[in-house]
Amino acid sequence: MIAVWYSILLLVLLASAGSASTLYSTQADQVQAAEAINASPGLVALYGPILDVHSKGELAMTKMTVVYAVLVALMLLFVVRRHTRMDEENGQAELLGGTALRTTGPLAAALTFGAGVSVALGLLAAAGNIATGLPVAGSLAFGACWAGTGLVATGLTALACQISPSARTCAGIAVSAILGLFVVRAVGDTTEASWLSWLSPFGWNTHLRAFSETRWWVLLLYIASAAALAGAAWTLRLSRDLGGGLVAPRPGPATGSPRLADAIALSLRVHAPMLVGWTVGMAVLGLVFGAISPSFDAFDSPSIQQMLQRLGGAGAFRDTLLGAVVSVVALIVTCFAIAVVNHGGSDEQDGRTEQILATATSRTRAFVATAIVAIGGATWLLAVVGVGLAIGVGNDTGHSFARLVASPLSQAPAVWTVIALSLLCYALRSRWAILGWGLLVVFATLGQIGELLNLPDWTLQLSPFTHSPAMPLQPFELGPALALTGIAAAVLVGAWLRFRGRDIG
Incomplete structure (x- = not known):
């Protein structure tokens, strides 16, 4: 599953980066296209703003910065849920628990694996951008924003998986949170309440300014948020029974319809x-x-x-x-x-x-x-x-x-x-x-x-x-x-x- 996700994300990234020079042959064309995006609230809500209209890298990675970062988050959702709540639901976690394994062992493994998948994707994304001719520093910064988004999604999904005993419900909670963060970013980017975009990792992807005057300190926001979410998930895991959740399932009727x-x-x-x-x-x-x-x-x-x-x-x-x-x-x-x-x-x-x-x-x-x-x-x-x-x-x-x-x-x-x-x-x-x-x-x-x-x-x-x-x-x-x-x-x-x-x- 990881290989499939990597393939599609990196193919789209390479296609987007490689087509920028073909679509916009002169800098004037690039500036015009960037201004067209910024002039449309609908496009800004969908893709995010281009903070430097003269940056070829920002224009080439317009869709990748926000829209495809959502796909990165969803990839980590499937990965983390698979190795936490789904393993509890199908009984595999209980089998592992019968060995010399700590209560938080499966969660620690899922968090470590999710972090590794995120970092590896970030490095591959950076390498792909560099291979297409984009600036090295900007490519590394862009890869870091994808990795940061994955880290936050890893912690968010781990936390969601502590709430309900149902893997489906946990997935619904995590998806709702991811889409909610996307909406918060969209509102912040298209209204006077621009501070709202700073509340979402998808907004940080834009504010990082990967290809122009990079704000490297923004990367700390990803790390701090991921650590806080993972810490909350760790605490909740210690306070619940295996197979249980913070919200107890509602019992159904004694006799089915x-x-x-x-x-x-x-x-x-x-x-x-x-x-x-x-x-x-x-x-x-x-x-x-x-x-x-x-x-x-x-x-x-x-x-x-x-x-x-x-x-x-x-x-x-x-x-x-x-x-x-x-x-x-x-x-x-x-x-x-x-x-x-x-x-x-x-x-x-x-x-x-x-x-x-x-x-x-x-x-x-x-x-x-x-x-x-x-x-x-x-x-x-x-x-x-x-x-x-x-x-x-x-x-x-x-x-x-x-x-x-x-x-x-x-x-x-x-x-x-x-x-x-x-x-x-x-x-x-x-x-x-x-x-x-x-x-x-x-x-x-x-x-x-x-x-x-x-x-x-x-x-x-x-x-x-x-x-x-x-x-x-x-x-x-x-x-x-x-x-x-x-x-x-x-x-x-x-x-x-x-x-x-x-x-x-």
Whole structure:
């Protein structure tokens, strides 16, 4: 998993750093692009400000400094949770505890491992920037900010994993905290309350000024915060029982509902809390980007206005950015579906699927239950984002409410295709369900940065997301959508046939 995360992060970094010289041939072009970003509150909220418009490094690393730092934080979330709360939940920590191992041994190992992963990523990021020709000092500072973000995420996740006995709940707490820090930074960067950005590690990434008059003392903020969070997690671990948490789980009813005798109803009930959380998050995401979208074309500089006219006007520029947001949303929503499929794989490995099949439930019903929640949930989330986007934009657009709602839904056939492939991996073998994450990484790389990497056109066409229209800028095309839907249906049938015929477990 670490290798996959490293690969995608470093590929994007190299593509971004290497393309800066191609996209901006003169310093005047670089300054113009930097001023265009700073002039748009929407872009500043998304990427953060460029403090030195004459710095090529700051412009090249605009997306990497904040947006991809969030991915760094999420990587450490998965790593730390895997070796703390998940090990407690599946009983491995208890087995280790039966040996000559201290109570805090697993936590100490997870913190050490997380810190090592963060530092190694920072060094690789610095080496990648240096290899593309960016200044050595600035590259080291940028690598340090990614490493610092990872250290803070390590401590934050370790603390979250002490709160609830449920690994899912702990992940939800950590994700909410990371997204909250991103929002705090965005508010601080786009309002007069600029001091708010100093409360977030994502804000520190910008204030470090890696490629211009570097503030090396900012690195102390990462270290102090990570140490404080890790110390709090350590203290809480000593005060709780193995497998327990600060918040005790609420006991369920003594007798389950008769509706839960159906595999589909049971699957919906199990995933309901996650689906509700994702629904709220996607609704907020759509509302926020819809609300800030009018600022995408609010530029005062005459030179920037001329540049926008060459691109097709400010409206086309805004639609382009909305299309980019929609494409990223499709990747995020696919993560929900793949998580559902992986949960089905975990249920089978832990013996729960065998218990269900010991009743009158057929294999077909069990497989369909996972497929319905994964595909139906992802489609629902795309619709939620669309409604939030349309409400957020309001009347300040030339597009109808229905078109804005349809923009994320136009990505549904591509999302269904990836989900079907993930279900096929699960159907081949339960442990192969995790390969769905690898497929998503490959398709995301091809779709998002394939052109920047100068990959052959036929490789770009392998990604289902490449065939989805960038609505609302581009019109919806029925042909590619039907083709992707047909591929998804065929793969699903193959997965179902395989699941019916193989051994469980």
